[in-house]
Structure formats: structure tokens, C-alpha cells
Amino acid sequence: MMKRRNTPTKEAVLSVITKAGQAMSQDAIEGEISIDINRATIYRVLNRFCEDGVLHKVIAEDGKQYFALCDGCDKTHQKHQHFHFKCTVCETLECLPNEVNFSIPRGYHVENVNCVLTGVCKKCS
Numbered sequence: 001m002m003k004r005r006n007t008p009t010k011e012a013v014l015s016v017i018t019k020a021g022q023a024m025s026q027d028a029i030e031g032e033i034s035i036d037i038n039r040a041t042i043y044r045v046l047n048r049f050c051e052d053g054v055l056h057k058v059i060a061e062d063g064k065q066y067f068a069l070c071d072g073c074d075k076t077h078q079k080h081q082h083f084h085f086k087c088t089v090c091e092t093l094e095c096l097p098n099e100v101n102f103s104i105p106r107g108y109h110v111e112n113v114n115c116v117l118t119g120v121c122k123k124c125s
Contacts, residue, residue: 004048009037013045014054023058023068023084023093058084058093060116066093087121094121 004010016032017024024032030042046067049055058066066084083096093116104110 004052008035009041010045010049012037013042014049017055017067017069023066023095025064025066029067058095058116059114060084060086060093061118068093068095083115083117085121086116086118087124088118089120089124092121 012033012035013029016029020028020032026039026042026046029046030037030039033042046055046057050057050067053070055067056070058068060066068084082099084093085096086093096117102113
């Protein structure tokens with residue numbers, strides 16, 4: 001992997017996600033950034049972080065993309081095989097600690113898993 005240079009934009013995006021401690025949508029990230037950054041640049045930075053294994057992307061049932069830190073993710077295989085939970089009350093999306101266990105028919109090879117459970121989180125219950 002090529003070493004990418006650090007920029008104020010990258011620092012700002014990563015700082016927002018790190019402080020949040022949970023997955024965030026691009027809109028939420030954009031709303032929290034204190035410097036003037038164009039929307040397309042934020043999108044490119046988020047996708048580069050995903051390519052580099054810093055973040056992983058979760059697509060919720062409504063099609064909205066969320067980005068979460070890869071804390072303990074397997075960076076060599078880019079596998080993020082764990083469940084995510086989206087609260088229907090506060091609309092937060094969080095990574096759940098359990099790995100996804102499933103079986104598929106012989107001959108299939110899974111490259112990515114995107115499992116989002118929806119309901120009411122423990123804070124909103």
C-alpha cells in the first residue's frame with residue numbers, strides 16, 4: 001500500500017469520527033467538521049480511508065452509507081464480518097462485537113458481509 005500524505009481534511013474527518021465513537025453518515029460528518037471542506041472531498045477522503053483499512057462502510061436499509069472506525073478489523077483481508085445495529089429512535093448505527101456466522105451453498109465465496117439489524121437501542125429502550 002502506498003503511503004498517503006496527511007492533510008488537514010483527512011485530520012478533520014478522522015477527528016470527527018474518532019470523537020463520535022460510532023458509525024456516522026457523510027452528512028453527520030460534514031456537519032461536525034469545523035473547517036471549510038467541499039462535500040466531494042469529504043466523500044473521497046472517506047472512501048480512501050475505507051480502501052486503506054482505517055474505516056469500513058456500512059449501508060443501512062434505507063441506502064444511506066455510514067462510516068465506522070476499523071478498531072480491531074482484519075486489515076489484511078478487509079473483512080468486516082460483524083453485525084451493525086441501527087436504532088429507529090435515535091438513528092445511531094453501531095458496530096456490534098459478534099462476528100457473523102453463516103453457511104452458504106458449496107461453490108460460493110463470500111467477499112463482503114453487510115448485516116444491519118434495526119430496532120430500538122439500549123439507550124432508547
